[in-house]
Amino acid sequence: MAATTVLASSLAACGGDGGGGAPTLTWYINPDSGGQAEIASRCTDAANGQYKIDVSQLPRNSDGQREQLVRRLAAQDSSIDIMSLDVPFAPELSQAGFLAPVPEDLASRVTEGVFPGSVATATWNDKLVAVPFWSNTQLLWYRKSVAQAAGLDMTQPVTWEQLITAATSQDKLLSAQGRRAESLTVWLNALIESAGGHIIAQNSTDPDKIELGLDSAAGQRAAAVMHDVGASGVVGPAFSTSSEDTSASQFESPDAGFMVNWPYVWAQAKTKVEAGTLDKSVPADYGWTLYPRVDAGTPSAPPLGGINLGVSAFSKHVDFAFAATECISSDENQAYYMTTNGNPASSAAVYDDPEVQKVFPMADTIRESLAAAAPRPLTPYYSEVTGGIQREYHPPSSVDPQVTPKKAAALINAVLRGDQLL
C-alpha cells in the first residue's frame, strides 16, 4: 500500500504538470507539417490517461537536430523522453549510452514487416536501439515526354550513363544534388552501394580501426559516375550548390528531363497545382522508377533516409516512452503520416492501404525501392565520415576517380586518428 502511494506520488511529481497524475512524455520531433503532433495527441488518447505526449520541435536540418540532441543528452537532460532521429544518428547516440535499450519483446514487434535497411539503421552492436518510424528513399523521376523522345525504355532499369546520354540528346536537365551537404554523401553512398562496395569496408567502435572502402574498385567506379554526372553539362548551371529543393524546382521547369529525389516532390507538385502556381500537365508528365544503376547488370541500391524513434536513457519514464513509440509507429499512424505529411512508411504492409495507394500512385515503386535501399555507413563517427566526404567530393565535377577516393580516405582516417582538422 505504502509502495503504491509512493509510486503514484513520484509519478505525479515527475509529470510536472499535475494533469491528473499522468506523466508527460516529451517527444523531440523534426519539423514537419504537423503530423507528429497529431500522432502524439492520438497516442495520448490511446494511452487512456497512462501518459501524455507533448512535442517539442528540433532545428530544421538534421545536422542541427543532432547537434542539439547530442549536447542535451551529454548533459543527461531528463526532459527528453522520445526523439525523432535521422537514420544515421542511432549508432553515435547508442555507443555513447544515450539511448535506452529497446526491450526484446518490443523489438520483435516493431521490426516485424519493416524494410531490412530501415531496421539496420536502428540497430547497433546487433541490438535494436531505436524504433523504425518512417523510411525515405530516392526514386528516379523522369518526364515521360522526354524519355519517350530520347527513346529510353523506362520499364527497364536504366543506368546513369544512359540518363546523361538521353538528357544530352534532348538538351534537358538531369537534376541531382551537388551541394556540399549531407545530400552529397547520400548520393555517393548510393553509387558505391550500387557498384557493390561500401563506404566503410571494415567497421569498428575504435576510430583508429575503421577501414574505408572509398578507394576500392566500387568506390572508384562511384567516383567516376559522380564526376561524369557533375561534368556532363546537363545538370544545370549551379550544380555545386544545388539541393533537393533546387532539383525539385528544376524538375517543374520546361527544361526538366530526369531527376533523382525523394518522393516529397510529388506532393509538392500536387500542392502547387492546387494553389494554381503549376499547370496540371506538369505532374501529369511525371514518371517514376527505381534509382538508376551504376552498372547495367547490377541492381541499384537506392538511398535510404527516414526517422527512427529513440528513447533517452535519461528519461524518467522509459517504459511509458517505449509504449508510446510502439503506438506512434503503428501501421495506422504510419499510413496517416504518409498520406498527410508525405513521409513514406517503414512498414511494408502500409503500402497496401487503399488511401496510401490513392495519394501515392508510386507507392509500389517506393516499397520496391525501400526493399533494395542501402543505409549510409553506420558508425558512431558518422559526422567525421560524412564531413570528410563532403570536403573531398565537392564539387562533383572536380572528382577524379584516381585521386579523390584516396585523398578522402586518407583525410577521414587522419581525422579519426585526431591527426587532422575537419
Place this chain on the structure above:
Amino acid sequence: MTTTTLPPTPKTAPVSAPRGGISDRARAERKLGWMLAGPAFVVMMAVTAYPILQAVYYSLFNYRLTDPENKSFVGLGNYWVILTDSLWWQAVLVTVFITVVTVVVELVLGFALALVMSKALQALRPILRAAILIPYAVITVVSAFSWQFAFSITTGFVNNWFAWLPGIGADTDWFGGKWTSLLVICLSEIWKTTPFISLLLLAGLAQVPDVLQEAAQVDGATWWQRLFRVTIPNMKAAIMVALLFRSLDAFRIFDSIFVMTAGANGTESVSFLAYRQTISRVEIGMGSAVSVLLFLCVVLIAFGFIKGFKIDLAQARGEG
C-alpha cells in the same frame, strides 16, 4: 602645411594633495569605486574568464563529448595538429582577407556617411541617422539569408539586374566559387556594419573643434586640406577605436559564412573551424584549441592596435 591639433592641456595637480601619498578622500573614493565596480567585475570574471580558462584546460585533452571515458591528456598536441594543418592556415587567410577588405571599405564608406550625417540639415538628421542604422539593426543571420537569396541562381534578382555587366549572366553561380562567394560575404558584411563605423566616426567628427576649422579656413585651406590636415588628425582616436572594434568583430565572422556557403569552396573562417570541431564533431578538446587560438588572434589584434597606434580608449570616449 602640417597637421593641426590643439595642444594638450597641462594637467594641474590637486592643490590639497599631500606630498607623501594620497589623501583620505582619494582613498575613500577609490574604495567606493571598487565597491561600485566590484559586482560587475565578479560577473565579468564568471562569464568571461571562467569559460576562457576552461577552454584552455580542455584544449590540452583529447576529449569527445560522446566518449568522456576516453578523455586523455595530450598536452599541446591539439595545437600541433592545428598549426600543422593546411586547413587552419587557409581559414586564417580567408579570415584575414575578409577582415582587411571589409574594414577598409567600411572605414571609407562609413566616414563618408558620417560626413553626410554631420553636414545634413537639422531637420533631416534624425531621419538620416535612423535610415543609415537600419542594416545594423538587422540580425546577421537574417541579413545573410537575404543576401543569399538575392544572389542565388533560382531566387535571386542580382543576375537579372546586373546582366549588363561583363561576366554576369543569368547562369552566374556566385556561391559556386571561392572568390565570388567571398565577394558576396564581404558585401553583406559591409552593408550590415558600415552604419556602426559611421556612428563611431560621427561621434569623432563632433569632437573636432570648430575653431580649428575656422582658423584653417581663414588661412585659405581647401576642403580637402581641411579634411586631411585638420579633421582626420583630430579624430584619430575615434577612427582607431572604430577600426579596432570592427577588426575584432570581422575576425570572428561566422554567421554569413554558415548561412551562405556552409564553408564550401574553401570559405571557412577560423570561427567556422571552431564550430565544426566543437559543435559538429563534438571534439571538445580540438575545438577548444581552435577557439583558444582564435582568442589569441583577437588579443593580438587588440594589442597591436592599442600599442601600435597608441590609442587611448578613454580619450575616444571624450574623457581625456
